[in-house]
Amino acid sequence: MAPRILYYLMRGSFSLFYSMWLTVTLLYHAEMVTDDPLKLVLLSVVLEGTIFLLEIPTGLVADSYSRKWSTIIGAFLIGGAYCLEGSAPIYGRVLVAHFIYGVGFTFYSGASDAWLADEIGAENASPVFMRGAQISLLFAQVGIVGAMLIGQAGLYIPIRVAGAAIILIGVFLIVTMTENGFSPEQTEGNIPARLAQTLRKNIDLIRVRPSLVNVLLVGVIVGASVGGFDRLYTPYFLTYNPPYDSVVWYGMLQAVISLSSTCLLEVIRRHAKHLSPEQVPRTIAVLYGCTILGNVVFVLAGQFGLAVVAFWFSQMFRSTTRPLIIIWINQIVESRVRATAISTYWQFNALGHTIGLPFIGLIGRLFSLRVALMSSVLGLSPTLWLLTRRHAVAQKQDLPPE
Numbered sequence: 001m002a003p004r005i006l007y008y009l010m011r012g013s014f015s016l017f018y019s020m021w022l023t024v025t026l027l028y029h030a031e032m033v034t035d036d037p038l039k040l041v042l043l044s045v046v047l048e049g050t051i052f053l054l055e056i057p058t059g060l061v062a063d064s065y066s067r068k069w070s071t072i073i074g075a076f077l078i079g080g081a082y083c084l085e086g087s088a089p090i091y092g093r094v095l096v097a098h099f100i101y102g103v104g105f106t107f108y109s110g111a112s113d114a115w116l117a118d119e120i121g122a123e124n125a126s127p128v129f130m131r132g133a134q135i136s137l138l139f140a141q142v143g144i145v146g147a148m149l150i151g152q153a154g155l156y157i158p159i160r161v162a163g164a165a166i167i168l169i170g171v172f173l174i175v176t177m178t179e180n181g182f183s184p185e186q187t188e189g190n191i192p193a194r195l196a197q198t199l200r201k202n203i204d205l206i207r208v209r210p211s212l213v214n215v216l217l218v219g220v221i222v223g224a225s226v227g228g229f230d231r232l233y234t235p236y237f238l239t240y241n242p243p244y245d246s247v248v249w250y251g252m253l254q255a256v257i258s259l260s261s262t263c264l265l266e267v268i269r270r271h272a273k274h275l276s277p278e279q280v281p282r283t284i285a286v287l288y289g290c291t292i293l294g295n296v297v298f299v300l301a302g303q304f305g306l307a308v309v310a311f312w313f314s315q316m317f318r319s320t321t322r323p324l325i326i327i328w329i330n331q332i333v334e335s336r337v338r339a340t341a342i343s344t345y346w347q348f349n350a351l352g353h354t355i356g357l358p359f360i361g362l363i364g365r366l367f368s369l370r371v372a373l374m375s376s377v378l379g380l381s382p383t384l385w386l387l388t389r390r391h392a393v394a395q396k397q398d399l400p401p402e
Contacts, residue, residue, distance in 0.1 A: 001176045003115075003178070004128055007132060008131070010173070011133075011136045012138070014166070015135070015140045016140065018143065019139070019143030020143040020158045020162045021147075021158065021163075023143065023158065023250065024147050024155050026230075026231075027246055028159060030238055031155065033090075033094050037360075037365050039361070041227070041358065041361035042095070043098050044231050044357050045354055045357050047098040047102045048350040048353035049353075051106055052347055055346075058106040059106070063114075067115035067118060068173070068177050070108070071108055071177070072173050072177070073108075074108025074109070075104070075108060075167070076104070078163075079162075079169070079170060080100060081100040081101035082162050082163025082166065083159075083160055084096065086157075087156075115177075115179070118181035118182045118183075119178070137262060144258070145251070147251055148251035148252070151247035152248070211332050212332060215325070215328060215345055216345060217348075219348035219349040219352060221380065221383050221386075222349060222383060223352025223353040223354075225352075225376050225379035226318070227352065227357050228361070228372065228376035231357070232364060232369055233311065235369060237307065237311075240304040242304050253308060256312060261315070261316050261319035265320045268323075277332060280324060283324060284321055285387035287320055288317075290317040291314045291317050291321075291380065293314070294312075296374070298373075299373045299374050299377060326342060360375060360376050360379075
């Protein structure tokens, strides 16, 4: 099978079944597994902590041995994790499933994109990546609708279906996925030595670019605050005892957020290329400001309808910040270290999840969901200062020789 066609199939199918899982998993946790805020956020701590620890090691494995088999291993682990999670609403089982999912995610993350670039050439891959993103968005809507339909028979069913389907995708990839363009990275030293080398590069990158420290601080704060909100907004919604089938209204809300975010993102995309390195962080600050405003109204709403509208408003703006963060990083570092800088940002974001979420969960257990959610919402506010203070744009200088 042609690499382009196979890549489109991968993006579409993974997006469909990931969306099917995502649409019901938070409801499944809050309704069937536990209503303890601390236990809910610990699920994210395990997931994000695993990703933080294994992202670089598994990336080195993919670069050194095989992008194809890294993708396939990731598919089997992710599918197996979903099946385990949906097998029974037992907290310990779900916790283990999140660990397995984190391991699988680090194997899969980036491997399929790197595989495509190897097979068709990096110069030909960009339009395929863009078309793949469009296919992913389309199939995500199908996954949401599918979860709404089959989830009415049981919240665990879409989770099991998604897991089994992703395992079958892994089997399909074993048969159809070629690897003719891959050249294993030839570097001296074993994996631990190369991890130490990667750490030194990250430290050097931060040392010679002080403006990148701002980006990484934003990543930590966003991870610590938004992560807690994501785990607790579903049980807070359920305190309203909504008069509709939970999987239906929840799925519809996610679909509307996804579609409106796509429209807003298109508007931002058309203007993004004209934004200066000073304007990009300020634009992100506006989006985060709208996110905070919407979330404050959501927490204080008191009525289900107002809470839904406020949540839609906040998540629509929040969903558009990710590409602007990437643009911001791209503007302050030169080409050859951009991948390292972007990877470092997401590691710091995962670190924020790991450090901050237990405190949010503990607040929820000791006080209430509303207090924990408001703490999480207000915890995002320091980013507004970091993003709007006057930046001295760092010179794009080379890293010091090793």
